[in-house]
Amino acid sequence: xxxxxxxxxxxxxxxxxxxxxxxxxxxxxxxxxxxxxxxxxxxxxxxxxxxxxxxxxxxxxxxxxxxxxxxxxxxxxxxxxxxxxxxxxxxxxxxxxxxxxxxxxxxxxxxxxxxxxxxxxxxxxxxxxxxxxxxxxxxxxxxxxxxxxxxxxxxxxxxxxxxxxxxxxxxxxxxxxxxxxxxxxxxxxxxxxxxxxxxxxxxxxxxxxxxxxxxxxxxxxxxxxxxxxxxxxxxxxxxxxxxxxxxxxxxxxxxxxxxxxxxxxxxx
Numbered sequence: 291x292x293x294x295x296x297x298x299x300x301x302x303x304x305x306x307x308x309x310x311x312x313x314x315x316x317x318x319x320x321x322x323x324x325x326x327x328x329x330x331x332x333x334x335x336x337x338x339x340x341x342x343x344x345x346x347x348x349x350x351x352x353x354x355x356x357x358x359x360x361x362x363x364x365x366x367x368x369x370x371x372x373x374x375x376x377x378x379x380x381x382x383x384x385x386x387x388x389x390x391x392x393x394x395x396x397x398x399x400x401x402x403x404x405x406x407x408x409x410x411x412x413x414x415x416x417x418x419x420x421x422x423x424x425x426x427x428x429x430x431x432x433x434x435x436x437x438x439x440x441x442x443x444x445x446x447x448x449x450x451x452x453x454x455x456x457x458x459x460x461x462x463x464x465x466x467x468x469x470x471x472x473x474x475x476x477x478x479x480x481x482x483x484x485x486x487x488x489x490x491x492x493x494x495x496x497x498x499x500x501x502x503x504x505x506x507x508x509x510x511x512x513x514x515x516x517x518x519x520x521x522x523x524x525x526x527x528x529x530x531x532x533x534x535x536x537x538x539x540x541x542x543x544x545x546x547x548x549x550x551x552x553x554x555x556x557x558x
Contacts, residue, residue, distance in 0.1 A: 314502030316344050318488050319402075319431055319551060327351035329397040334386050334418060335359075335404030339367030345400060346376045355396075357384035386414045391421045398422070402431040405474075409462035415478035422558045428480060430554045431488075434468030437550035438508065440540040447540075450533030453519040454512050460522070468552035480556035488551040494543045504541040508549060512537060 323345065325331050329352050336342050336356035346354055356379055358364050364381050371379050384390055386401075387410060399418050405411040418428060435455050440447070458465040467474075475483045492499040513534050519525050525533075540547045 313340075313344075314499065314507060315490070315551070318490065319553060320344050320348060323348065323400065323429060325349045325352040325398055329353070330355070330395075332357070332391070332396040332399045332418075332421065334389075334399060334401045334414075336367050336381070337363050337403075339370035341400075341402045342367055342379060343370055343374055343376065346371065346379050347374070350378060352378060354379040356381050357386075357389075359383065359385050387417055389417055389421050393420050394423045395421045396423060397426050399426070399428045401429070403433070405430065406432055406458070406465050406467045407461075407463045411464070411467065412474055412478060415474060415480075419478055419480065419558055424558055426558050428475070428554075428556050428558070430471055430475070430556075431551060432468040432471060433465070433549070433551050435465040437468070438548065440537075440547045441545060442536070442539055444533065444536035444539075446529055446533035447536040448533075449525055449529055450512050450519075450537065453524045453530070454515045456524055457515055457518050457522070468550065471552050471554040475554055475556045480558060483554060483556040485552055485554040488553055490547070490549045490551070492541075492547040494545070500541045503549075504545075504547045505538065508547070509534065509537040509541070 320341075331345075331349075331352055331354050333342055333345060333354055333356040336358045337360075339356070342354070342356050346352075356364075356367060358367065361383050364383050368381050371381075382390075386404065386408070399422050401418065405414060408414050415428075415430075422428060435451055438451060455465050464470070472483055472485045490499070490503055492504050494500060516530060516534075519530060520527060539545055
């Protein structure tokens, strides 16, 4: 994955969105992401450290090496970890498709919201398998944008979401990859593969989820694709603006929002 391949971009606002997403979803996605004392864990594709902070805090006796292909993201991740006073993480710039570590180096590996952006997710999984010790686990978490449904329903909102899905596909990624984790891991040669859906359901009785997920995670993510969608003539401005307005309407008092993430754990 190169910097140009990341459909969401590297803006300050995108960094804020990633942090909002990680904090809101921490319990749902990571309550069972626990590693043994003294284990060495690779976090592949750490980005700005949004997941890194949660992982390290939940596993204070575990050592993490977090890597990303973007030097700017690694620098941001280092700052995020330092701000929290975390001392069990080290960082380096590295490419998930050509990792610099020797074979069977890590006890466990963690990958979150990375495969969806790669042109070669299977090759990435095979490379991760190479640096994982026999018997070690690989944890992968991905979303699936087509799993989004909501009330009030809106064809305009669905068209806006479809733009993001298409843009990511045109860049070689796959925002629907959550549903594909089991066959990908099986093809990569992993064993004992277990995939569990992690559903987000939001209504106005859960105001922290309305802000943290419906508004600041999902709708903000879709809204961030505006310029690319219009430039590539995937949608007209009026339809786009109505779609985003309708997505925000799902965060109102009588609105609801649903989305499914998929978490896979497999063994080498």
